[in-house]
Amino acid sequence: MRAYELTKEQIKDYDRKYNLHSWSANGNLDPLVITKAEGIYFWDADGKRYFDMSSQLVNSNIGHGNKKVIEAIKAQAERLAYIAPSYAVDVRSELARRIVEIAPDNMGKVFFTLGGADANENAVKMARMYTGRYKVFSRYRSYHGSTMGAGNITGEPRRFACEPGLVGYVKFFDPYLYRSGIDFSSEEEASRYYVDKLREQIIYEDPSSIAAIVLETVTGSNGVIIPPKGYLEGVRKICDEFGIMMICDEVMVGWGRTGEYFAINNWNVKPDMITFAKGITCGYAPLGKTGGNPL
Ligand SMILES: Cc1ncc(COP(=O)(O)O)c(C=O)c1O
Structure with a gap:
């Protein structure tokens, strides 16, 4: 009714x-x-x-x-619709346990949010607190959310509404081979080129000031850009070299979109944090998450 x-x-x-x-x-x-x-x-x-x-x-x-999900939401709303974050409750405990179980094995804990932008905001805050640094690198062909912080991580024109931007948010180019204008002989060669350029840019920005590199594991709304072979491994190596946190935004590609629960599981790479939302609840309720290694 x-x-x-x-x-x-x-x-x-x-x-x-x-x-x-x-x-x-x-x-x-x-x-x-x-x-x-x-x-x-x-x-x-x-x-x-x-x-x-x-x-x-x-x-x-x-x-x-989906009837099963709707019934579960109804039952939970009747039993306990809300409780403040300081308490422990069965559904939050169990969901976090299950997420950590299927996440890359370096993932420790889960911080629940209300959506993807919110998850990215929190990931950046955590990276800044953990490293004591302030700069954040992200790519031009990217969307990470529309709140002020996530809008500044975003590289494409939807960030313009958040400008003048936040201090220390630096953009670099994606390995978008289709529009690179360069005739690479292999994916590996393209990866080497883009990773070397990123490394050079990091050196010019002072590596000791850089808290995090945020990137969509597979770029979503800016072109479905699948990273060329060796690219994510190369970014991981740079992060290890300079003590920078690697944050993979899986808000769009997480939860089965690439055939794996987490898109990063298609590569032998372990980020320091993964953010996701969307597919975790499929829109039946708002939920996002920041999960990470040092948390
Ligand atoms: C890769 C990516 N990150 C973050 C977001 C923002 O998520 P939300 O709309 O839940 O804040 C989106 C939304 O489309 C997205 O595609």
């Missing part, structure tokens, strides 16, 4: 009057009115059915209306 009934026209009218939509010039928006979703489909107010080919924001990994 619904507490209110709105017509299609009212939904659209109230939306245009009272809602702000993200990442859109709101003036001329004409959003489709959606009324239900199930499995891989969703329906508009005229009953037209759509395939959800993008899993919404690449997050509905198990599809819409």
Whole structure:
């Protein structure tokens, strides 16, 4: 039973009057009115059915209306909907234990957040506290969230709304071979080129001031850029050489998107921290996470 009934026209009218939509010039928006979703489909107010080919924001990994998840949410809401962070509760203890069990074996603890940007904000704060350094390296073709800190880690134009930027947030180029303009003879050669450039940039920025390198394990919304062979290993080596923390943002590619629970498990590389959100709850509830080695 619904507490209110709105017509299609009212939904659209109230939306245009009272809602702000993200990442859109709101003036001329004409959003489709959606009324239900199930499995891989969703329906508009005229009953037209759509395939959800993008899993919404690449997050509905198990599809819409999953009964098992809905029943579990209802049961938990009845038993205990909220408890302050200082207490220990079964669901948080058990979920953290299970995550650490399937994460790379250097991962120690889990810090739960409400989403991906929030997870990245916390990862950077932790890296700064742990290393006592302040600079943060991240790549141009990247999206890490839209809050002030995550927006400054982000390299693509969605960061412009957060500028003038935070002090010490430095950008470097991704190994995007398709648009590199350089005719590399192999993936390994390309990796060597980009890793050497990164190392040079780090030296010019003073390695002893750099807390973290943040990168999407596989770049998502900026082109699905799969790292060439040897690239992630090369970044790991630089981090080890200079005591910099390697933070892999798996908000989009975590939770099965690449065939592994964590995309980094496709390589023999262990980051110091992994952040994720999206697929962990598939949009049924807000949740993100920062997990790490030194935590
Ligand atoms: C790689 C990556 N990091 C971070 C985020 C931000 O996550 P959230 O929207 O949950 O804050 C996104 C969202 O699309 C993302 O794709």
